[in-house]
Every structure is written in structure tokens, then in C-alpha cells.
Amino acid sequence: MQFIKPGININFIGRKKIAFVLSSAMVLISIISLVFHGGPKYGIDFAGGTLIQLKFSSPIKIGDIKASLSKMDIHISSVQEFGDRKDFEFLVRADSSAEITEDLSLEIEKALAAATGSSAEIRRVEMVGPQVGKDLREKALLAMFFALLFITIYISGRFELKWMLSGVMAGALMLSVYVLNFFHVSIPFLMAAALVVTLILFWVLELKYAMGAIVALIHDVIITIGIFSIVDKDFTLPIIAALLTIIGYSLNDTIIIFDRIRENLRKYHKERLDVILNKSVNETLSRTILTSLTTLIVLVALFLLGGAIIHDFAFAMIIGVLVGTYSSVFVASPILLAWKKA
């Protein structure tokens, strides 16, 4: 069986303008949504606070829960349905994380039993203090930063076969981060600065494969975060895990295409670059699609059947894999053309 016939020739590179407009629009919308929402919407892992998962034995209206909880002294910031509707499960979130947690869950139990008559089972309690939330936020950002950094070094070393250069570059990056750290710059800013420095270095040193790969990565991560922001989902630790996995995984397709481009460059060295790029993308198209497809199959299974706790993780991964597949064809490859024109 074959989805893609061997002789296929779709003009991908010729559509780079459309792709460019599309990608820019998606990135822009993502950033606008982030700005509009005042940054990513942090779950309690990062914002601090208390989360309680309740399960009722019989149907109950969310309004009733809200009404009975509103009489409590402790401010409840949100009540939402969780998981399957037939499970009657709800998430109650409070911003305060003081040592009231235990009382909070007890009080909620009491208040609900009194008001609704049906008893609730407390299935999960999570409390994160503000300091821990801040620590986790920093850790998550650092993890993303280091993942990008190491992958950058690996890509520039592996694709350009310039390990020395990539080592020097890594050194320069570390140094710039170290120096900036002296000025107590916030970590998001530090990351942005480091990425800008990386891209400038790539440009100056003409590390075009690395440039293509990293731009595609940043593109994927921004859009995934953006979509999360648009659908108003919380950022939690598992979502960071998903983003990191996307950083690692969405490169796979890019690597497959790039390897083929280099192979074809040797084979047809008289051909024009854009023709070779297009040929390479087409030749590897079946791989690009199949590898993403098998991963998507399991992710969709996880999304539909894995339960509410893992739901958002699967959702992030699905977006990441889709965007990653798109970007390796339409973002990473056309960037290689940038140098030809300059």
C-alpha cells in the first residue's frame, strides 16, 4: 500500500509566499492572543493556588456548586466541569494557597453536602505555594532554554559539520546569558535575548540548516503556546513536558528533509537550489506524512481515551506534531533559500 506515489511532484517551494503569510499570521495571532490574555494562562503549578477535583455520585448543576461555594469565606476563583459529563466531576480552583488547604477541602465538602444533599468525593487536592510556583516557572523556562540550546548546538554541529564553530557559538551564547544574568534580567527576556543572539550568529556564520531548523522550532512552539492561549487552556507542568517533546520531535521531519537535501545537492550539483529543495521535499513526503501519522494515531487515542488529567497534554502534542510537520515542509526548507537571494 502506498499513499504517496513515488513520482509525485508538488510545487511546495513555489508556494513559499503563501506559507510565509500563513505562518506569519499564525505567529502573529498567537502573540496577540498572548498579549491580550496578559501572558500564558498559568495553572496552579506556576501561579500557585489550590485545585480540588470533586466527583459526585449523581448529576449536579455547576451553578448549584458555585452558589453553595460562594457562601464560604475562602474565595473560589473558578469551578469547571472536568472530564466526561457522565462522571459528574468538577475542578474547583482557589487562588489562595495558604495552609488552609485541608480546611478548604473539608469546608467544600461540608458546604456542598449541606447545599446539594449529594455527597462529593474529593479525588485530588493540589496546593502550590507562591514560592514553589515561582520556582517551577523558572525551572520550566530554563528547561525550554536548555533544550533549545543543546539542540541548536547539535544541529549546527551535525548539519554543517562545524563542531568547532558550534562549540564557539555555544560558548558565546552561554557568555551572553551569563553577562545578562548579572543585570538581573527576567528569565523570559533572557531566553528571548539568547534566541535573538542565536539567530544572528546563524545568519552571520551562514549556518543555514541550523537556522532553518531553529526558526521552524520557534515557530512550532509559539503557535502551540498561542493555540493554548486562544482556547484558554491552563499551562501546567505536563504541558511544558509536551512542549519540550515537541521541540525534540518536530525536528525529526526537518532532519529527514535536510538529510535528503544534502544528498541531492551532491547528486545534482548543477541543478538550481529551489528545484533541489522541492525535489527533496517531494521525495521524503511519504516519510514526513507517515511518521507524523503513526504518532498522531496514538496521540488521538490518548486524547480520546486517556482521561481528563492527560487530556491537555495530548492536545498540546497533537497541535505540536501537526504544526511541526507543516513547518518542516513550509518553513524550514524555504529558509535555506534566503541566502541565495541575499
Added chain:
Amino acid sequence: MWPHKKINLGLDLQGGMHLVLEVDTDKAVEDTIERITQELRSQVRKEHIRVLELERVKNNQISLRVKGAENIEKCQKLLDSEFKDLRLVSKSESDDILSLKLDLPDKEAEQIRKLAADQALETIRNRIDQFGVSEPDIRNQGENRILIQLPGIKDTKRAKMLIGRTALLEFKLLDEANDVAAALDGNVPPGSEILYEVAENASTHRTVKTPYLVQKRTLLTGASLTDARVEIDSQYNEPYVSIQFDKKGGRIFSQITEQNVKKRLAIVLDNKVYSAPVIQEKISGGAARITGSFTVEQARDLAIALRAGALPAPVKVIEERTVGPSLGADSIRKGLISMCIGGLLVILFMVIYYKASGVIADFALILNIVIIAGGLAGFQATLTLPGIAGIILTIGMAVDANVLIYERIREEMNLGKTPRAAVEAGYSRATLTILDANVTTLIAALVLFQFGTGPVKGFAVTLSLGVLASLFTALILSRLIFDYLLINRKMRTISI
């Protein structure tokens, strides 16, 4: 693979409580300064030195003001002989008045902080051991944090109360020379303080707070205990905690009771008065009892806390994650279902798309999962819900390597190569690409392992194991199968 080892389940799968406590080590330093101040005060009194001011002030300093040449000289002598460890922060002399500010050297304060954190960990471990939790995990995290994992615990509130209470038991005399009412109006005499007795009325559920004016000086603490146990009062049928002092403690206790007959002695636990009985006569033998309106459980937990000793500084819960056992079981069930369905779909897909070669890939895939399970057991890693997600993800990604190889083989065969040559070329050309693609995922997984905590770390573990296992199964194992079929069995065609 290792049948004698089983896979550890994370708290999110088996249910339990994860706590991070912060030890208020500053309080330990503060307490030390306070103790030194008290000591200094009693020495000054003993030497008949008259001081204008002697107290603990902010920034953990002791402020001392002395007037008169004779007093100053005696005071200097006392400080030089008995308190030479104190650091002089500032010193000024004017109008016959000497003003000193003293504190602890930084190194000393650091030592106290560290000791407090270590001691707190030890004490909490003792308490949990006596409480009876199977396989608790208690460890230091950073400088002043303690990570506690209690799998399968049901009564989380009780456990938290037991772990978190300071359990500082103190015996102090009531200040009966002064009036409680006047003190409540803000007229607290120096050397005394107001402490409350908090009791809940069993029938009305109302809490009653009774104020006591208590002398600040602590006569005896729980540090002198050798034993604490629950007993039931035969008269009122109420549980109480009987305590036994060590030799020195017993001696001090009998002294206190001898010297203060007809006075009231307050039994103070964590700054709350439990009772303040009138001393009827000298009590020797070193035994005492703590009464209060306890339930049997409360009395039992108090006895455990007293036996394990007081925390050197208060602790605060700064992170808590509790998962009920039913939710954990749900997570396992749903995780396994999605793994089976996802896995079956991928297996089916590979067979339909690549026919017999797909079967080889599927065989490699199943072995892959076995290797992950073996790896988890072998490394004694913990399987968490994100960990299961990692295995599921691996199922989707592991066949990627086979896809790359098979697509290459098809390409080579389209160029007219023999099956054997095509397989040869397919593997050799795809290997580097596969390595690269997996290395980047592995980098991400390792970084995640380094920075992640708890469940997310479990994801990093299964993902790393999965990547490594799939490299092995795709590049080595499936290759061996092809070679066996093509070389040993001399197959002429391959079904791909």
C-alpha cells in the same frame, strides 16, 4: 525480564500524598538568640549587674545597655568569659552609659540553620515511622525544604497535622502576681506573656479561648522526655498523654514542684496552654500527664509527636498533591486502554501498509515495550501517568524508524535493486537520519529529566527509555530479522 523486581507506581497512579515542607530556619536562629538573651539575663541577675535594657531586638540582635562604671566593668567581664561566641555589632559609650549590640557570627547562624533543617527531617522521619506508613519517601530538597511522599495514605488531614506540628512542650509558671484582665488591655508585664487555652466543646462544637498570663521563662521542655503514651482516665473515661522524664528532667521537675507548691504550672504545647493545674505537692518520680479534651486519635498523635521530639523550627506546607486511590486506579485503567487501542491501531496500520515487513516492525515494537517495562523495573524508576503517556508516545514514534527504513528500501527497489541490496542500502542510508532524529528527542527528554519533578520526570524516563529501545529494535533487531530471512533462508522477494 526481572521477575523479582516490580515496577514502582507513582503517587498519581497508586494514590497518596506528596508534600513539600519549608523549615523556617530563621526561627531557629531567632530562638537561639532568644535563649542566649534569657541566659544572659539570668547571669546578669546572678552577678547583680544592673542593666537598663537587655532584650532581643530586630535583625536577630541582642541590645544591651548598662549604666555606671562598676556595672559596665562587670558586664564586660561576664560577656568576655561566658558569652565570647557572640559577635559585637556596635558599641557606643556616652554619659556613663554603655550600649552594645550583639549577634551571632554568620557561620554560627548558618550552622544553626543547617542543623535545624537536618533535625527537622530526622524528627519528621521518626514521626512518620511511628505513624505507620508503608514505604514513605522523605528527603531533603535544597537548603530548607523537605520532600515527603506517603503512598496509599488515607487520612491525609491527620498525617499533615502530625507532620506539621512543632510539638514543642514547655512547662511554665503562671504569672499570678499580675492580673490577666489588665494584661489583655495591653498592660503585659515584662517577662510574661498571654497564652490561650483553646478547647472545643464536644456537644456544641464551639471553641472556647481562655487567656492565661504565663511567665516567659521556660522551666522544662519536652526535650527531657523519654516516653509519652496514651492512657485512659478511669474516672472521666477521657484519654490523656502520660509522659516520663529522663533522670535530669525528673530532678528538675521535682525541684520545680517542690519550690512552687500551691502555684499553678502551665503545660504549654506549641504556645497553647493545655492545662494549668495547681501544684499540690512535690512530684518526684519524673512522670506527668497532659490532659485536654482529646479524642483517642489526637492523644495518640500527640504521643507520637512528643516521642519523636519537637521540630527545631516551625515548618510550613508549601506544596501538596494528594490523589485518592480511586482516581489513581482510574488513571491506570484509562492509560492502559488508550495504550492498547493506540498500539493496536499502529500495529494494524503497519501490517496493512507494509505487509510482512510491517509484521517485523510490529514485533520490534512489542519488544520495545517489553524493554521499557524491563528498564523501568531494572532502574527502579517510577511509573507515573505522564510516564504512561510517554510509553504511548513511544509506540507512535518507535515505528517511525521502521517507516524511514522501509520507505528507503522501497525507493531503492524502485531503482531496480535486488531485495538484498535494497535492504542493505535502506538500512545504511537511513541509519544516520534515524540517529539524528532520535538524538534531538533524547536531548529534550534528558533536559526534562533534569528539570522535571514527580510525574513529569516519569514522562522523561519512559520517553528516554523508549527512544533508546526503539533505536535498538529498529536498527539492530529488525535488521537481524531481515538478514536472517534474506541470507539464511535465501528469500528472493520481500513483502514491503
